[in-house]
Amino acid sequence: MRTLQLGTSRIGYELRLYFRQGDSVFFTFLFPILMLSVFAVAFSTSPKIGADMPGGGITYAAFYLPGMVAAGMLLSGVQNLGVDIAAEKGDGTLKRLGGTPLPVFSYFMGKIGMVLASSVLQVILLLLVARFAFDVDLPTEASKWLTFAWVFLFGVITSCVLGIALSALPRTGKSATAVVIPIVLLLQFISGVYLPFSQLPAWLQNFAAIFPLKWMAQGMRSVFLPASFEASEPGDAWNLGLVALVLAVWLVVGLVLCRLTFRWIRKDS
Template identity: 45%
Template sequence: MSGTGVSGTAIDTAADADRSRTDRLPSAWSLGLARGALEVKQFFRLREQVVFTFAFPIVFLFLFASIFADTMENTGSTASQHYVASMIASGIMATSFQSLGISIAVERDEKALRRLRGTPMPPAAYFLGKIWLVLVTGVLETALLLLFGTTVYDLDLPSTADKWLTFGWIFVLGLTACALLGIAVSSVPRSAKSANSVVVLPFLVLQFISGVYILVDTLPHWMLGIGALFPLKWMVQGLRGVFLPETAAVLEPAGSWEFGHIALVLGAWCVGGLLLCLLTFRWKNRGEN
């Protein structure tokens, strides 16, 4: 009886020790934070990628704003200032949709995702790491464009808390929606070689039909209608409403900034993007065992 009691006590002690070790395992949130730090370090180690990511929208902003620098009648703003606001939205989508769509496809093709899936790391930690990367690069991209716009093109920063709050929720909703779409579209390319073509081409088209490169008052209505189906058009419109005077709203199709409509569309894309991720994301390429 005493031996059984000792054995039972030993088993209980071992079980308690196992439970204690389990309790001490890091959470998905802390692992995601660590994964995010790793993603950021890896990103900044690739100097060519860093330069391209941050310089590309600034170069395009300089080109378009220099070509179309005239003052726009009855708007209280210049075409250059319109381009600054538009390129900020484009930069947000570039650091989320384009970046994730390509990088995840490459990691899948190189079987990095497959190896990660075989580790004890919760899948949520991987995606949290990507979100941290997108957040850091998105904030830096936006800050650089704002600095360039205010310095070179006299863009006025918001002067009220309401405008800054509007900027904040457009940034968060837009970044989230585009990041989720980037994760979803990463499952489309069949290989790393085709990832750039599959992701960059639709993003480039969207920039033209969403009012980034071509001012909205010169775009055909059918193009604007197609662009209105996607989040970029609404991000561009919302950020113009933040940084441009109220009189500039006359150029918008509805004659106003439509902030309520923008919030609904971006919120819907966040939900829709999450559903697309859940339905389409794969850890392995198609055809792999």
Template identity: 60%
Template structure:
């Protein structure tokens, strides 16, 4: 535990020293929020209850940030560390896999919180988005965020075993992340997608994380636009927990300091 906690500080410092990682995982949702808020016309929602484009896209960008900070960042970072020999060297130190994971998960949690806070502050101060005042909504935000970022991070650790080299990690991971964002209601209204694509997206956690974030930041009337007509918090919890279990099993079966076929 002591080594894991001290590792968190090292991981956070390393994260913010990588310019490309900082842009494509930490700042990318903010850049997209700025673009959509400026380019897209306002007037989302039922007649008489329209909201601005910034308010409409904010929940999706927060959910996308959770996916980027967790799954994309974790999978590429660990694949690179395995490829360049970092993990092999760590295997010869007193650092255990548990301590290593504590450091990684702590880094994802800290950067994810900072990223979400930045998105919310910019949306509120720059674009005048009205934030929820109901404590129950912020409680929903808390459990959806914590469960989502943990699940995405664990899945990222499991996915890191797929790329054969560090160079191929981005080519393997980024298309998966992009496709999930496009079919999960992040950039395109989920209800406007074909039924079969909605069914596919509903298998994966990002759809439920985005829906959970919409339940926090959008007016209650927007629940009627969802395919079920409700926010389905229970299903969000169940599906995300199931993926967390899948990720834990994958990590237990696949994580090695070095690849077996290396």
């Protein structure tokens, strides 16, 4: 009970700290919203995507919305925690926490709770911008929102665990941004966030399928894109069962890596 109480109090502390950092808010909280706005405005005069499909196609804002939702999940979890925890190791914050009675579980609970709360706020704002600024039609079926809920929750938690594991990679807190951001950026380009996944070479699609972002984006496309777009997916199907399986595998991999690599201080300190 004490561990849970400490973890709950850490969530509030982490949220206050997060929203006081302008760079973190911009690059993880507002970045997907800004990118959606850029794509929507840049292609506002272009013909609709899939205009020859039943229903007359969709706007570029609607087409990019699923990818931006998935990118926000990855940025909030992997990039935010990967950089943040590495920085706390570098400036001695974790070393000081290690000398207190704070359990590791409470520390992780605070970080993951902060990401979950900020991600919910982010996706609500993103959907509001899409709906009212760019006239994107949101799903009306309860089944679609149920799919959204489990893909979102599963994806954010998996991203958090992988972010914690990735924080062990930078040698110093100052190098964390240079190590983490290129990895996250590369995954966005090959996973169907900025480029249509079906237009990528087959070998690059197979490579991207190893990583969770491709499956998070695919799960979100099943929620926000019309059923006619399912034929553009590999195997001509959304494959939600495979989405869940891949995310589960990466969650387990991330937990194992966290267990093996996380220390209050670096081994070479």
